[in-house]
Every structure is written in structure tokens, then in C-alpha cells.
Amino acid sequence: MSEATVIQLLEQRNATYKFLSRLFKIEVDQEFYDFLCSMKYPRTGNANVDAGYQKIVKYLSTPRTGVLTDLAVDYTRTFIGAGNDGYSAAYPFESVYTSPKRLLMQGARDEVLVIYRANGIDKNDSWKEGEDHIALELEFLQIIGERLLEAYKADEDQKVDSLLATQYHFLHDHLLAWYPMMAADIERFSKTDFYKGLGELTMGFLETDLEFLADILGIEEDAENDPQTLA
């Protein structure tokens, strides 16, 4: 693979992490909606990614009134919900899916906070939620990916290996350990193709990226140790 191709691939990975992080962070506003309508959605060959992109494009291409209100309502319905029993939405926090009582700010949040700080990253003061929010976990991978790209361009092989390993382990130990459950909840609670598509797209992309990282690092994916099969 040529250097230009590798750089393009790394840039696309970072752009996708940034894109997904933005979609989970807050509702779609006018500026982001205009960006979504002008974007090109690639066919990747991954069934989940392609299905997700198709649903999003289909939703955006369909005539409807008050699309921003429609999306805001579905965002609230999907990720915030109307109940307080811990089972009424696809809560975008790792702690909810990894704690026995589905609470926020549990052990998972402490773990990811340690990882962020070990990599010299901390949340912005304006962010009032937990650090284990999926938007922040995706943004963390984006930031590591940007450092990886810079290290690759500077021929710092050791740093490249270290950052690849950081991404792989974070994906394997954290994001992909709980996101499949959230993806199932998104399918259940969302009523628009837009957020259903987002759920599938994210699942497909994370799986693909884990395979990519495992392939580069020479790690053989062991089904017995796969956190998804253990769950």
C-alpha cells in the first residue's frame, strides 16, 4: 500500500470518528444538516456501514416538514427517553451498559478517564456529562488517530505502533464491549431511519476498524476472548 493511500485511509478513519462523534453528541442543527445534505456517503462493502449510510441518505432525501424538529424529537426519544427506570432509551454511556444497576458514573467512567488522562486528554469544561459518553469515546479515538497520522508522516514508527495499540485496546476493551447492546437499543427506540442508520453505521465501522487494527498489529482475533461473544 502506498504512503498516499495509507495517509488517505488514516484521514478517512479520523473523519469518520469525528462524524460519528458529532452525531451522538447533540441534535442535528441547521449547519450540520446542510453539511449532511452536501456530504458524499461512500460504499464500503461492509453490510452494516452501507445499510446505515443508505438509511441516512434515504431519510435526508425524503420530503418532509420540520426535519430538524423531527430529528430533535427522535434524538431525545432514542438517547434520553421519557422514563427513569434505566431501560427506556439507548443511553449513550458505557457505565449504563456495564454496571449491574445500569447507573451513570460507574467504574467504566473511571477507567476511560484514566485512559484519557494517561494520553494527556481531558474533557472540556463545557461538557457536563460523564466521560464515558459515546461521543467522547469516539472523539478520543479521533484524537489518537490524528496523532497517529502525524507520527506516520514523521516516520516515527515506534509511536505509530504505540498509538495503533492504544486505539486497538480501547476499541476492544471499551467501545466494542458495550456498543453492540446500545446498537440494539437504538434499533428498538429510534423511529426515524436517520438514527436507525446511525446505529448500524457505527456498529459496522467499529467492527471494520477493529479488524483493520488487528490486521496491522498482527493480532489474531480470538472468538473466545471476543467481548461481544462473552456478553
Add this chain to the structure above:
Amino acid sequence: MEENYPFDEQELEDFDPLAPIEFEGEEEEDANPEDQEYYVEKVPPIAASIEEAAAARRAKYPVPELTREQKIAKAIKGMPGQKKLLLHIIDWCREEHEDASIIDEIIAFERGSVNTFSPESIIATLVRCEALKQTNAPAPEGEEAKAPQEEAEAIEAAGAEEPVADQEDAPAPENAEEAPQAEYLEVKKPEAARYIATKEGLDAVEAENPAARFEAFMDANPVYAPIFRTILENCDHPEGCTKKQIDALVDHDPICMVPRRFSGYFVDKLEDADAIIFEKTWHTTEIGRRMLEEDGIIGAL
């Protein structure tokens, strides 16, 4: 002073805190353990989500499906302050209109008044109660996944373009075999949503007869004719009348003492009959002026 101890002093001295505790009847329990009731800590059931609880409740207490007429009546009854607006928009949509022009019509109808419902909410309410229908509506969200070929056709039909090979933005690969051209989906800007009134919606508009309603009220309550005349005459000038001015004209009139009525009661009746209209102050309409004529509803009384 005699001290009164609740316990036997001898028992207190004989008490050994380290001795095993024995309960009365404990030997009987140990003799036949199978016959005894064992109390285990209650394991709470897995919490059902609101969705599951709602589904169970719907199964236990089924809600009858409403007809379209009933849905429309319920929506209008549930939003009494928006009744005139809702009926006006249904009437206006006898012909198909785009959503932007419906929104403009809603804003124009409100004449600068503040409405807690946005124009999009009004349209959504009318669509939900099936008084309006979208003529270029998307397929239902719950449709099953189609085959890839059909899916591509569906996206094309919905307005998105076919996957195109991107030749402009991607950097030229050094080896064409290593980096095949990417295919992309693009969002085609959707056409405006268009709406038209349903037959049941138009029936609701036709059934609305505020003049007949007011006439029936006046037939039953002719005593209030002077009050209505006072309000209509005082509102019939360019500055109109404020609520306070109408209060001063009406609230202390002997006719309003038994039963006790205030200006709002009469203003509501006149507004419902389209005899007065609020444009920063209350103004008499043409319908209101006709009521005052000799052969009008009020003038004849």
C-alpha cells in the same frame, strides 16, 4: 426513691453475650426442614421498560381505534384556542399546497399574534389526526428491508442519486489496482412536502357553523343582547377596545349580576361567531356590524 427496673437483675448478671442465640421452636424447625417455610430474600423482577409496561397495559386495557372523524374532532376539541386556525388551514388546503405556503398562511392568519404552537406543529397535528395528508409522503418507517437492487431504486425514487464514481475529490492513486474508484451515495435535495385536506377534514369544516351557534345562544338568552350591542358598538372604531375597556363597560352592568358574568364570557361568544377579532385590541368585523343592523341577530332583539 424506689427504682423501677424493666429487667430482672439476676437475668442480666447471668447473660452471656458470647453464647449462641437460641430461639423458641428452633428444634421443631430442624426436625422437618422440608415442611418448613423458608423465607428467601425477594428477588425483584427485571425492571420492565416503559415500552414493555405500556404494551402490557395496552393489551390489558385495549384502546379502541378511532375513526378519522373522531380523530379530527378530538384534535380540535383538545386545542380550543387553535380551533379557528386548524379549520382555516384545512379549508385552505382544499387544493394541494406546499408546506412553505401553508406556514405563510398560518403566520398571516395569526396577524402577528404569538402562538405557542409553531406552524410546523400545526401542520403535524393536522397530519396526525388525518385532517391533512401529505401527497408526496415517504414510505412508512416500518417497511421491511428490501433487496439491494430494490433499495437502490427506492433511494433513487426518493430523490437520492445513484452511486457515482468519484473522480474529482479523491487523490489519484499511484496504482489503480490498489485503490479502486470509490462509489458514493449523495443526498438529492428533497422536494417540498405537499399537503391536501382529506374528505373528513373538509366535512369538519363544513359542519362548523358559528353563526348558527350564536343565533341559538341568542334565542336562548335574549337578555344579553344589550351587552353584545355595547361591545360591538364600542369596538367598531379604528383603535378598537382593550380588555380593560370592555371590562369597564360590561362587568358592572346589572344584567351581568345574576348569574355573575364578566366581559370574557361575552367576548368569547362574539369571537367564536367571528363578530370581533383581536389585532392588538378588539375590533368589530363586518359580521359583527351586520349583527347590529335592524334585521341582524342583535339588532332585531
